[in-house]
Amino acid sequence: MTPAPPLALTMGEPAGVGPEIIAAAWRALKEGPQPFAVVGDAALMRAQGVPVESIAAPADAARAFARAVPVLDSPLPAPVTPGRPEAANAGAVADWIEQAVNLALAGEVAGLVTAPIAKAPLYAAGFRFPGHTEFIAELTAEAPFAGVRGPVMMLTAKDLRACLVTIHAPLAEVPELVTGERVRRTARVVHEAMKRDFGIARPRLALAALNPHAGESGALGLEEIGVLAPAAAALRGEGVEITDPQPADTLFHDAARAGYDAVLCLYHDQALIPVKTLDFWGGVNATLGLPVVRTSPDHGTGFDIAGQGVARADSLIAAVTLAGEMARARAGQDSFSLRGRRWAGGPDEGAV
């Protein structure tokens, strides 16, 4: 089996569940066609009880992948205690992400998968971005990109792709942030990403309303009349197939999901509740509208269970699988899907 081009997998917060779920993901995927090179601390990877091979370049990953975790070694400055993030390591966590992005921009990897980071310790160390999404957007801002530039955060599980119009905004600020321009830009990014990264020739988008019953013709709020419906009409006028704002509670049942390829949700939990309800363990966070493919597990660092050997790798496995599929779609390769492949412990067909 010809291995796919490697992905870069950043280790994330070393005191979180990242190192152990990377080890579990490698055990599940090592016989499969999608190699990855870990960007992180080789000694910490080795401490997870898996064979590790330090490699000089991502091109060496495929050769080693079936027998050892390939690591582009970038050692941490301070020791790691599971569950207790160390400020001295925050710089290395950000550096790993930057290294992986640069490898993707240079074409040395097909995309990147990022193990969870903990925001608060990074903020305390001076990290000035809300999270990976905005950081990677900044790192790729100067790179050429033939399309409407994001970033747009998408959470996906099984057949649901939920794309966020606002991300980590306090709920009280959402109505003011949901402008016609932000809705139009998000929809354009999603429309193009469905074609570029998912091979969907004629994307069908749904738009969630903000207010109960989509505002009840204005009786329960005016955002649908004044902002959302006009934005949807303008988008349809430029060839983006998108619904008028729909009552959010009617958008996520089985039959509704069959009616669209992606749904625009106006705030964080409007997207993440249905995604994590549909498949808490197999959801994936993907960043759309950037020059690089990037996915991440839908969960965080799990400090309360880190190092206990109970963290599940389902979401990371799904993130690696999806990144490989998006990279192949983006590269215009055959629409071969990893989902059709089964290997020891890997995701079953349709698991995400």
Ligand SMILES: NC(=O)c1ccc[n+]([C@@H]2O[C@H](COP(=O)([O-])OP(=O)(O)OC[C@H]3O[C@@H](n4cnc5c(N)ncnc54)[C@H](O)[C@@H]3O)[C@@H](O)[C@H]2O)c1
């Ligand atoms: N992909 C990412 O980088 C990412 C995603 C979400 C949250 N975060 C960050 O992670 C930190 C902690 O976030 P949180 O506490 O809100 O959420 P969390 O996902 O870390 O933990 C929530 C609950 O889920 C459990 N859990 C998490 N991952 C698990 C796994 N793989 N297997 C089994 N159980 C698991 C935890 O034990 C905890 O009980 C925050 O700083 C947050 O911003 C990062």
Ligand SMILES: N[C@H](C(=O)O)[C@H](O)COP(=O)(O)O
């Ligand atoms: N997507 C996660 C969530 O919102 O629950 C998390 O915050 C990760 O965000 P980044 O991928 O931007 O780090």
